Amino acid sequence: MADHPHVLIVGAGIIGASTAWHLASAGARVTVVEAGAPGGVATRNSWAWINASWGNAESYFRLRVRAMEEWRRLERRLPGIRVAWGGGLIWDLPAEQLEAFAVEHAAWGYDVRRVGRDEARRIEPQLVAPPDFALHMPGEGAVEPLEAALTFLKAARGLGATIVANRSVHSLDFRAGRIRGVRTDVGDLDADEVVLAAGAATAALAGDVGLTLPVDAPPALLVATKPSVKLLNGLIMAPGIQIRQTAEHRLLAATALDDDVARGDGALPAANACEKMKEMLLSGASLDLDWYAVGHRAIPRDGLPFVGRAAGILGLYIAVMHSGVTLAPAIGQFVAEELLTGRRNALLEPCGLERIPNSGIR
Template sequence: MPSPQKIIVIGAGIIGASIAWHLQRKGASVTVVAQRTGGVATPNSFAWINASWGNPEFYFRVRHRSMAEWSRLKKDLPDLPLSWCGGLSWDLPEAELDAYAAQHHGWGYGIQPVNRATSAMIEPALANPPDYALHVAEEGAVEPVAASKLLLENARHQGAILSPGVEVKGLLREGERIVGIQTSEGAMRADHVVLAAGAGTAALAASADVSVLLETPPGLIVHSRPVRKMLNGLVMAPELHLRQTMEGRIIAGSDFGGTDPGNDPQAVADDLFAKVKATLKGGEALELDFHTVGYRPTPKDGLPILGGVDAAPGLYLAVLHSGVTLAPLVGLLAAQEITEGDEDRDLGAFRLSRFA
């Protein structure tokens, strides 16, 4: 039998963890290298699993498919902290909500208009339920750091090597091919290198003369101290998106990507948390525990960058903002492409070559 392919995955957030887990299941010899288990962007994620809002149809199809892949992953990992809790949205004018609902319903999304009474039944803790909203029962959320660690630990039990606390300084290149990485602990060689380092992707790719057009907008999210159950699902109100974690924390941003903290993050966090308290019955008892500021790795055109790099064989890129929604599908398809060598048609629109 041929030796298993040696693959280094750079990054231990939700994307790197999913790719590593799926590669290990494919029989590869996997080493995960990262400074922090659980990633950098992942701990600051709102962690909404959805196929909502502003997507061209081909991207909607990919996102919707990945929602189903989360259920497949849950069957393999029953302890995955995943909840299909549904989402209630009224953060657009009614005419825009109607247009969105008509389009996505036509694409097969389980979206339903609801009135004030139904909104109050779905989320009884709302102090002022909307007169008109949209409800998608099939949307959900995951606790992203716990999910990442579960995937990595399961991969480790299957033989993967985890190297946390290691700084990757650059990619190793021989001729055209990427043959490994240079780290704070020396060189590591591999047949393939998967770059899933979030906001750090562009700099590491540049070390091998590969240009990745990436933006990293900041997003502030507030986290309450754990409280009794107040929310059943995701709530997307105007300028306020919130949900309750499995730990009992209410987390919120001005949208699911978080609030730009400007020059005074604490003041922004305090103002945002005041909105949270006013939105919920009994909200006056909520206490702000902390806020996070994450930098969302977002390719220049907003779509993922996934796949091999023609100018640098041996390198596989996986950088995207919709990391939580797309993680299980990206992991599945990336593992197939890397180990089998066949490009997946569903990922054709997401290659780095589109920027050429």
């Protein structure tokens, strides 16, 4: 491989964008290919909660905490990265599960605080019916995800990276045990390394060379109101709905959808989500629905990211995960380091592809 390898990244969402900037910052030649507009699909439709709340095993929790720290470093290093560190108020689980979560995460060193009704009202004065018991994580935040991804891409382009939009990758160029590049709808692109960071499309591309990624893409609904007065200080995770307020003062709600509803246009569940926000907030009557989006997030079935190389396929690196917004700055840094130096960060230990059963490389 050349001293300054050419790395081609498939996907210009926040994981691909962060990886591109970290690689370009380290001197690599970088090309990013995106089927649609820069920023990808899942990223622009993300609720964009930055947290280590639901990290499952402690090893994954540690990765998420590191990623939160990297977001804070990025705010100082990269103009245009803006995180609203307003904290998260959670009561979307039964009290006994919330208590178990608090005990576990406090033992791991996470700043998690038990709050009652009066404290919940102080944290979020607009709540009509504050919960009797909730958890508050003051160190959590949110970012405007498309803005962040475009900031990474602009900075990468300023360092010499090439961003190719509206160009679909339909397969990998795999010859003699090595990925040589990608095949697109308008011709082939060569590279020394290919990084698949294409979200829900990653599994299909990996499958083209015999790598079976156990990744699902369940539907979710994102609902935005028209800009409003300031109603929330931080993030709210209530039963059935998550709400935050954006930098332009829109209320943004995220809810799960079942497959039958997702096959429709989403209008009814979006209207219901807007009504729920109105009911939950004292000044909510003034809220008006502006837009909604039904999207599909790539979620590995065991809950852990897939970040690394597959045995038997040289020149291919996989980076697919849920909580992509939380993890983006750390994953971008770690992927760049591994590709350019061969050193793998210890925090990626649970994320390797060796845990995929019976992945038959052709």
